[in-house]
Amino acid sequence: MFYESTRGDGKLITSAEAIQQGISPDGGLFVPEEKPIIKLDVINLLVEKSYSERCAEILKHYLSDFTNDEIIQCVNSAYNIHSFDHPDIAPLANLDRGLSVLELWHGPTCAFKDMALQILPRLLVKSMEKTGEAGNILILVATSGDTGKAALEGFKDVPHTAIVVFYPEQGVSEVQKLQMITQEGDNVGVFAVRGNFDDAQSGVKEIFGDIATADIISRYNFKFSSANSINWGRLVPQVAYYFSAYAELIKQGRIQLGEKINFVVPTGNFGNILAGYYAREMGLPVNKLICASNANDVLDEFIKTGVYNRMREFKKTLSPSMDILISSNLERLLFELTGHDAEPVRKWMSKLKQSGSYEVEGAIRERIRGIFWSNFATDKETMQTIRNAYQRYNYVIDTHTAVGLNVYAKYLAATADPSYTVIVSTASPFKFNASVARALLGEEKTFGRSEFDLLGMLSEFSQMPVPTGLRELDQRPVLHRQVVEKNNMKQAVLSFIKNK
Ligand SMILES: *Cc1c(COP(=O)(O)O)cnc(C)c1O
Numbered sequence: 133m134f135y136e137s138t139r140g141d142g143k144l145i146t147s148a149e150a151i152q153q154g155i156s157p158d159g160g161l162f163v164p165e166e167k168p169i170i171k172l173d174v175i176n177l178l179v180e181k182s183y184s185e186r187c188a189e190i191l192k193h194y195l196s197d198f199t200n201d202e203i204i205q206c207v208n209s210a211y212n213i214h215s216f217d218h219p220d221i222a223p224l225a226n227l228d229r230g231l232s233v234l235e236l237w238h239g240p241t242c243a244f245k246d247m248a249l250q251i252l253p254r255l256l257v258k259s260m261e262k263t264g265e266a267g268n269i270l271i272l273v274a275t276s277g278d279t280g281k282a283a284l285e286g287f288k289d290v291p292h293t294a295i296v297v298f299y300p301e302q303g304v305s306e307v308q309k310l311q312m313i314t315q316e317g318d319n320v321g322v323f324a325v326r327g328n329f330d331d332a333q334s335g336v337k338e339i340f341g342d343i344a345t346a347d348i349i350s351r352y353n354f355k356f357s358s359a360n361s362i363n364w365g366r367l368v369p370q371v372a373y374y375f376s377a378y379a380e381l382i383k384q385g386r387i388q389l390g391e392k393i394n395f396v397v398p399t400g401n402f403g404n405i406l407a408g409y410y411a412r413e414m415g416l417p418v419n420k421l422i423c424a425s426n427a428n429d430v431l432d433e434f435i436k437t438g439v440y441n442r443m444r445e446f447k448k449t450l451s452p453s454m455d456i457l458i459s460s461n462l463e464r465l466l467f468e469l470t471g472h473d474a475e476p477v478r479k480w481m482s483k484l485k486q487s488g489s490y491e492v493e494g495a496i497r498e499r500i501r502g503i504f505w506s507n508f509a510t511d512k513e514t515m516q517t518i519r520n521a522y523q524r525y526n527y528v529i530d531t532h533t534a535v536g537l538n539v540y541a542k543y544l545a546a547t548a549d550p551s552y553t554v555i556v557s558t559a560s561p562f563k564f565n566a567s568v569a570r571a572l573l574g575e576e577k578t579f580g581r582s583e584f585d586l587l588g589m590l591s592e593f594s595q596m597p598v599p600t601g602l603r604e605l606d607q608r609p610v611l612h613r614q615v616v617e618k619n620n621m622k623q624a625v626l627s628f629i630k631n632k
Contacts, residue, residue: 140474154358288317361403
């Protein structure tokens with residue numbers, strides 16, 4: 133299997149090269165040249181397998197330049213009970229006859245980013261061995277909160293790598309911020325940016341595209357790569373949990389082999405749901421992929437109208453990991469839907485950059501509507517959904533998952549589709565405990581309480597233990613205090629690397 137750029141520079145590279153480079157030199161994203169097909173009898177074989185084995189089965193098709201042993205080593209060291217607090221790794225919680233929740237937050241940082249970022253560093257180190265890379269890799273990350281911590285945990289003290297994370301100073305929760313600024317490890321840098329997530333992401337993209345900066349860091353024997361979902365090595369492990377969820381539903385006798393199901397995906401950068409799209413293209417029986425946005429409803433509008441317009445107010449919501457106006461991974465979907473024709477993709481992306489919007493027409497818009505359904509939830513609806521889920525199912529969900537559940541209710545009301553549905557749950561309720569506690573315990577009891585008081589109160593109320601990664605966060609020493617202007621991110625990277 134070879135990989136090509138969505139901007140069409142014509143080069144074909146191996147998966148190891150794609151993972152090592154992160155983003156294509158022409159500014160595009162790497163996509164597999166073709167999509168492997170997984171037949172129903174192979175899906176059936178996944179039913180009795182562990183999460184690691186299911187994941188290895190999917191990865192081997194995409195990482196064809198890796199040996200089976202290498203893949204097995206990577207999955208086994210990523211997905212095990214030392215890093216995950218549930219033996220199934222990605223368990224299902226069954227809420228109703230036709231409704232389950234796929235819990236993707238049992239990893240060390242309590243959000244679904246761990247599903248990819250526990251394995252990406254291992255894939256990267258193997259990729260460097262394969263390409264004969266003798267130097268070191270510098271990972272740059274822009275984060276809306278969850279990626280940063282998950283990447284830091286994945287990469288800390290990994291040989292031949294260093295990692296620098298930028299997060300929006302005002303754009304992350306207290307817990308998320310403390311998770312990052314207390315990060316240990318000799319190869320890590322963490323910077324707050326004066327700006328929002330899109331500023332941080334644009335800044336990182338610009339550094340990636342800057343030859344002069346690449347030249348300077350090369351003198352220190354470093355090359356750039358990315359741990360954002362623009363890196364194929366981040367995306368491909370996510371395809372696995374769609375297959376795993378399906379196999380698990382068969383195992384539990386909740387669906388029949390071949391039965392089509394829906395997935396509802398709380399969406400920001402379009403990485404998670406794009407992995408669902410690849411799973412569907414590979415033959416996983418999926419009816420609709422339901423894209424759930426928060427009040428930053430740019431994707432909802434795009435799916436409904438074909439117009440992508442980021443020229444709108446950036447809203448800070450209770451589901452901050454989805455506060456995004458530029459969804460990078462959409463570029464991959466567009467490239468797939470044009471049948472790998474880079475020319476229109478280049479045109480749309482340059483329009484987006486120049487005027488802030490573009491429009492896809494005709495057949496492409498129809499194909500998008502055939503695969504996806506979308507809607508959005510306001511903060512008020514999010515809070516109400518957290519309460520409803522608790523009352524109805526005795527189940528505690530975080531704000532992002534609540535956006536998903538709310539949008540699913542809208543989908544049911546609009547379509548009455550009886551298909552079995554899986555809500556993809558992207559964070560532990562404890563990670564966004566302030567909002568969850570407010571929703572469940574009420575304003576009065578929670579008013580004026582710190583996020584750490586609320587962790588305890590939520591634990592007591594829900595009878596669930598506070599996850600290990602979030603305990604005693606407020607007592608750890610702060611190791612990273614630097615704040616940079618959005619125009620000074622490059623200098624921050626250079627001073628970090630000079631001190632390595
Ligand atoms: C990152 C994140 C999302 C959005 O996922 P994308 O792949 O960017 O669409 C949703 N929920 C949580 C909790 C996240 O951390």
